[in-house]
Amino acid sequence: MEITNTIIEKHGLKKEEYESIKKLLKRNPNLLELGIFSAMWNEHCSYKSSRLHLKKLPTKGKQVIQGPGENAGVIDIGDDDAIVFKIESHNHPSYIEPYQGAATGVGGILRDVFTMGARPIALLNSIHFGSPNHPKTKSLLNGVVSGIGGYGNCIGIPTVAGETKFNETYNENILVNAMAVGHAKKNKIFYSKAKGVNKSVVYVGSKTGRDGIHGASMASAEFDENSEDKKPTVQVGDPFTEKLLLEACLELMKDDSIIAIQDMGAAGLTSSSVEMASKGSLGIELELDKVPCREENMTPYEMMLSESQERMLIILEDGKEDYARQIFAKWDLDFVIIGRTTNTNKLTLKFKNKIEGEIPLEALASKAPIYNRKWSKKKISRKKLDLKKLKKIKIEDALIKILSSPNHSNKSWITNQYDQMVMCDTAQKSGSDAAIIRIHDKNKAIALSVDSSANYCKSHPITGGKQIVCENWRNLISVGSKPLAITNCLNFGNPENEEIMGEFAECLEGIKEACEFLKFPVVSGNVSFYNGTNKKNIYPTPVIGGVGLIQNLNKTLSHKFKKEKSIIVLIGKTFGHLEQSCFLKENYSIIDGNPPEINLINEKNNGEMVLKLIERKLVLSAHDISNGGLLIALSEMSMGSNLGIKIEKSKKLRDLKEYFFGEDQGRYVLEIDEKNLTSVEKFLKSGSIYYEIIGKTQENFFEIENEMKIDTNVLYKANNQWYNNY
Amino acid sequence: MKFSVTVVLKKDVLDPQGKVVQNTLNNLGMSDLKSVRQGKFFEIEIDEQDQKKAEIKVDGMCKKLLVNLIIEDYKINKL
């Protein structure tokens, strides 16, 4: 078959890229080879637009066992325990078929974690939808939520935290990011680097079908009117088979039969075989006749590019084949030796005793294109918004308005569809600052949270980038954990557009600064570009997934008020920053100005102090202040109990709305038992921490002196209606 | 007027349910079995005497709700 321009274009390759392929091969590729190049060289697999920027992220630390570059990141949590985690996007498939797209997103990220020898112990997700009024939003929301639940519930891993946001910018391009967290023994981590020549390359798991062919290229292109045509590539998830694959892999991993293991994710058999061999500086030869196929007459092209789910590639030690085969037979899974490692540094594909394709591995991996794309700095407006002319609004009304808005409403309509308790180690579920998952059979735990702030990142990418890292850090601190490391999923528009590339570069700069300062390294992540339709790009939406460590389960906290008459302390300074706030957005539909500034020094000092107080058991409940400001944080501490607060209005309050709804960063609210107040104040003063005592908890009423007094039930009701009426 | 709607997964789409059912039947000793695909079935009764119009209505229901056109095919039959 002649390779025409149309074929090249259909494979998502640029003319220049095709020219380099010919140079690297020193000949024209055949169709199979072209397909393989297209899979390996697309944005999703090659990171060609992002690689130069990602390199700048801090990835080291004494807690880091494995940083970016493997299936998932690995960190040390003491004893012989390690935590393996990563986040990944499944945006385009979820827009096309929300249930299956979201489900296979969860399945994919789970495989990344258990390939490394970890038993998955928690799932998280960050999902972004268009405006609730957009005709597609409701069914997308329903589909995505049941898809996430459908997969996680069936395989039996608790879905414990996440975030759900609505914003017009996602009308035509929703975001579905899934994060998986696993637990492994430190000395039993499995990697994807092949070692040794003439070792068996084994295919395990489900059979290969025609599904998802070119899924990775789809993830690397914008949507247009013709995206509907791409529908046949939809993959169906099979969580039952994944459960079997998980158990079989973990069983085989008890012994040391495995040299290297790699899941077949994006670009399936192609990327898994290429990655394993190229990391090991070896070659690999596959006999495609042996690939277990679901359909008749599948071609080598289809086999190499299929993205059928629930499959793995394993390189086995000599003589372990029968032992391994028995394990997979026990779990009713396919197990076939489909090839061998070689010393040729080539990917060699045989079919019916003929070599159908042969490509030097470096052409697919190290010599894949890298682009230093043009980017432009964001123009930041220096003008302050004039808020004086805004129509007056009562504090109480503004509060209720925010609490009952889609973005702030209680998410239990969603989280009740997820099994949060299976595995019996969930000490704190979603709905709190961070989920807490106990390390099985131990008294220690990890805290988990995912965060993003698209509006902040759009208006000021550097600050936005810093802010999401800091917010994640605060969430982990608030439950009493020491933040250890993060994973990140970078959802952006078209990188060929200078402005978008600028948003990417600057957000990353912000993430980098914050991570460096807080010693909060990045150990894994994923980049999703081309989120947009017909030149309308989404707001930059990096998502941070963080992990913290809790040494002693006795010392964790929730954010709910615990008793009446305790003292409420506000940590951190309130300047009253209202630009880009929920207050302006929900009450005046103003989304404008700059986000609040991040002061990393305060952030660090305040956080470390709060953690110290929690560890000394001086705090009854703690909550970080984020979107919506102080009053929202206080309501969240109150809702669901009959405990409210009485805030004493201090004379210092210039402007109530700025004080109560300003989104200044680095702040926390602490509930302190009266008897501990002196020691708490002593600590705060010794650390030069700015704080204010703002009031006391009380029964039944949520009150600001001389301003508002409402029943705590009113807050609860306002917060719990939206989803149920949607 | 009564109709039946049968909904099946498109040909190349993975059918995890059918696969498990097939394996189980094989294990139960039904060796002649070649393949099983599982789908959905609806029995729909509507208040419309004109068969053409009724069919159009049922078709609308399929497209709007009953069938996921991205992965499924369907057939309508008058009962």
Added chain:
Amino acid sequence: MKFSVTVVLKKDVLDPQGKVVQNTLNNLGMSDLKSVRQGKFFEIEIDEQDQKKAEIKVDGMCKKLLVNLIIEDYKINKL
């Protein structure tokens, strides 16, 4: 030989799925709808040339696995 099997809940068994589907369709404005019942559909291919024998085999599959006779009725059709 290919057969279809349709499985529906017995008349006196509550059909939560059918009910929800019906409500949803009504809410979507399909007012003529009188009733919806949801069931399952199987497409079964077996290696047996004799239709009688084949049907007996398929019937066996239904009784042994595919159908819960306590709450479901079924029908076999040759395709």
Added chain:
Amino acid sequence: MKSSVIVFPGSNCDRDIAKALEKMQFKNQMVWHKETDLPKSDLIVIPGGFSYGDYLRSGAIAGKSLIIEEVIKAANSGCLVLGICNGFQILTETGLLKGTLLRNKNLKFINKDINIKVINNQTRFTSKYKLNQILKINIAHNEGNYFTNSTHLNELKNENLIAFKYCDEKGNINNQSNPNGAMDNIAGIFNSKKNILGMMPHPERMVDKFISNTDGVNLFSSILH
């Protein structure tokens, strides 16, 4: 006391129940579904999860497995059998318990802590509870909507074979306190000899104060005594 937990492909609460049993001092073994004999046990537990993906009907395929024949034999000879969630569904598929579990009335998976009331505490599974005691227990299922025919429903009532009913915090048994549409708010039932209990709520999730509460403990201690 000796217990056996049956593990099917797709079971996912097997480890949780094993842990709870061990905590309560049972001598527990895991039994793989392909095994053909069952170790001698006083209690057999069929755990929650999605056996075979629940792809046909929940519990249907597990109900046809080899080991189930042994479970039926043991049950008929008086051994205690506890089916939780998917285990309950499997027991109805085998006929050891009558009735069936349909889709939740809202057609959604439901995971939350709900309240149930102890309806019969004169059994080997519930003797440590007080009659009408209200427990807070976690549920997690797609198909928990118990359904049975009217003859059997009468039998359940007349012979006091209902173990638990869904209720609210105050003990009211009504539509509002029914999470999944189950007939008569039924959350768990016994067979007529009361040596088999099937229930949708997960008592094994309620044995550890760090994780939830300890309302499930008395179920296991009832069995022990």
